[in-house]
Amino acid sequence: MNAWSVPGYREVRELGAGGAGRVVLATYSTTGAYVAIKYLHDRLRGDPRFLMGFRQEARIMVELNDPAIVRLYEYVETRDGAAIVMELVDGVPLRRILSEHGATSPEAALVVLKGSLTGLSLAHASGIVHRDYKPENVLVQADGASKLSDFGIATPSTEPGMPAGTPPYMAPEQWDDGAVSPATDVYAATCVFFECLTGRKPYRADHIARLRHLHKTAPIPAEEVPSAVRGLVSRGLAKNPADRPPTAGTFLGELEDAAVASYGPDWEQRGRRRLAELATLLALAFPLAKPAEPVEVATSVARTVLTGRLRSFVPRFALGGAVLSAVVVAALIAANRQTPVADDSPIVPPVHAEDAGPSAEPSATTSSSPSPSPSRSPSRSPSPTGTGASPGDPPAGAPSGSTSASPTGQPSSPGATPPGTPKPVRPEVTRLGITGFDGQSATVHVRAANDKKVTLTVRFLEGTGPDDLKPLPPQVIPLAGATSYDTGVQQAFPTPECDTTVYRRVEAGTSPAAPGGTQTDSVRVTGAPCPPPPVDSVKISDWDGTEVDADISTGGPGPVRVTVQFGRNGEVVDTVTRTLHGRTAYSFSASADLGPADCRRKVTEYTAVITTEPGAANGAQRASIRKVCVQESGPPTRGEPGLPA
Structure with missing residues (x-):
């Protein structure tokens, strides 16, 4: 048993261990629902760069809800340990299937690849790269469906200078400097696809250096797989990431076409x-094949797993002292063979919050459950006498709607407070502030006069201007059990397009209201510079010896540097350089004064040569025109135009 365990969960037994840490089967203490908890290895906890990146990605991963991805419910990090609470998948890793049975059928291999690409494409759309796709991270269930796990947990290498990852599935660019992109995941997924088809890894070597050389230089072993899928293997294992499908979503479309064409619509x-x-x-x-130990909760819950639908999905990150906890109001997915006890019953993990103070120790408290919908009756807490009635209910045996008698024997009015009853303590918010907002995540500080329930409502807005912001659905977060909260909230905004600017704002309010009311904070977010696009063509449409006109088409809106060299009789007289961006088609004009024709020559040749950076597919373009000297006593002579070279 671990020296440290995640509060609010009861460990049942260990499921396995690997380079990233150990995984245990556990139950949520309040309901008995099964989860899997991965305790991260000390090597990962001791890597500040890993922890910083994983915290950021965990905020996004809790939002991803897709059957092809193992749900992340909660990320808990304290000075004693770090752990991920996630959906329990009642199945086996693909690695176990390959080890026991060897190659699968081509259709089964395509199903594995399709499931993984579906999950990867959702993550890629949210800006997350898996980094360590391998058979150990693909979990196959009894119905043949698969789920992808362990996003962002690439095990650090024990070899100096080696990037994090699993060598047999690392793309060529990953070996050099650890560079990763969606195309890196496509390469790894294709390696696993190859292994499902053949029972062997695409490249095999006894030493890391040899394996690196094979991944970077060896021919793609496409001839070892069935001819129907050789095109997929060749595309996915391309050495240059630019030659692979750029995203898992693109590759998924290619897979569907190839599978239907080769194996029919029911493949x-x-x-x-x-x-x-x-x-x-x-x-x-x-x-779940081995019976779990009895869970110390109500009998009906101990036999089953609760399942529920969320009325609103509320990711939450609560920070207090040394504790960083990503608390997610999520519905735990029931495993195969298990039936729900109560539909629509939200399962709420505990809130890790604490009183602020220099000497405060980290502690875990439990938040209130979200209020039930109007169509459902609120649950009642057992009374001290064990009758099942709540404190405000009539005495046992009293008819519904009856009134209770006062000590004087006179009936009291409905709703009257009996003499001697303590006045209920009402929640009171004394401070509300937004202590940080980076355009994606915000930290909201709430201080209360007591530990009663306070409702925090956070809304994000985005738009093209500070006065043109569109609101997104609010996030409603119940807080209770402490008097000081630093709650992290996030919104998975799409990355702004290159060279574009968007404005974002966060608004936070509480019920009951805080002094000063709603608090706001705004930032401006600019997309990365657009990369130079390929220049498809440059075409000179006119040149009169003074001004040149050209049409330029590109493969993207990024910057293109255009240079025009104006010449006279083979010598460069003037140079004009401009940068074009923002479109994919341009009408370009530039001019220079090259002077009159030289009367000492029979003709004077004027030229304009246009080059681009990046270079155009049809190369540099050249146009020339010839002019003769204009004698003062004679009529003007027209130039003799030359065709563009």
Whole structure:
């Protein structure tokens, strides 16, 4: 058993261990719902760069809700340890299937690849790269469906100078400087696809240096796979990331086309059946195959797992002292073979909050559950006498709607407070402030006079100008059990397009209201500079010896540097340089005074040469025109135009 465990959960048994840490089966103490908890290895906890990146990505991962991805419920980090609370998948890792059975059928391999690409594409759209895709991170269930886990947890290498990752599945660019992109995940997914098809990794070597050389230089072993999928393997294992599908979503479309063309429209059903057969043969290795120890909760809950639908999804990051906790109001997914006890019952993980103060120790308290919807009756707490009535209910046996008698024997009015009853303590907010906002995440500080329930409402807004902001749905966060809260909230905004600026604002208010009311903070966010696009063509439409006109088409809105060299009789007389950006088609003009024709020559040649950076697909463009000297006594002579070179 770990020396430190996540508050609010009860560990049942260890499920496995690896380079990133150990995984245990656990139950949520309040409901008995099963979860998996991964305790991160000390090597990861001791890497500040890893922790900073993972905290940021965890804020986004809690928002991702897709059947192809293992849900992240909570990330808890204290000075004693760090752990991820996630959905329990009752299945086996793909690695176990490959180790036991070897190659799968082509259709089953395509099903694995499709499931992984579906999950990766959702993550890529949110700006997250997996970094360490491998068979150990693909979990296959008894119905043949698969889920992708462990985003952002690339195990650091023990070899000096080696980037984090798993060498047999690392893309060529990842070996050099650890560079990762969606195309890196596409490469790793194709390596696993190859292994499902053949039972072997695409490149095999006894030494890391040799393996690195093979990934970077060896031919793609496409001839080892069925001809129907060789195109997918060749595309996915391209050495240059620019030659691979740029995202998992793009590759997913190519997979669908190839699978239907080669194996028919029902390829996926056959593949799922085969994958289900292989997984079911290993059913005794499923996490829930071994009966769990009794859970010390109500009898009905101990036998089953609660499942519920969220009325509103409220990710929450509560920070206090040394504690950083990502608390997610999420519905735990019931495993196969288990039935829900109560539909629409939200399961709320505990809030890790504490009183502020220089000597305060980290502590975990439990937040109130979200208020039930108007169509459902609120649950009642047991009374001190154990009758099941709440303090405000009539005495046992009293008819509904009856009134109670006062000590004088006179009936009291409905709702009257009996003499001697303590006055209820009402919540009171004494301070509200936004202590940080980076355009994606905000930290809201709330101080209360007591530990009663306070409702925090946060809304994010975004627009093209400070006065043109569109609001997003509010996030409603119940706070209770402490008098000081530093709550992290985030909104997964899309990354601004290159060279564009957007404005974002966060608004925070409480109920009951804080002095000063709603607080706001705003930032301006600018997208990264647009990369130089390819220049498709440059075409000179006119040149009269003074001004040149040209049409330029590019493959993107990024900056293109255009240079025009004006010449006279083979010598450069003037140079004009401009930078074009923001569109993909331009009508370009530039001019220079090259002087009159030289009367000492029969003709004078004027030239304009246009080059671009990046270079145009049709190269530099040249136009020339010839002029003769104009004698004062004679009529003007027209120039002799030359065709563009």
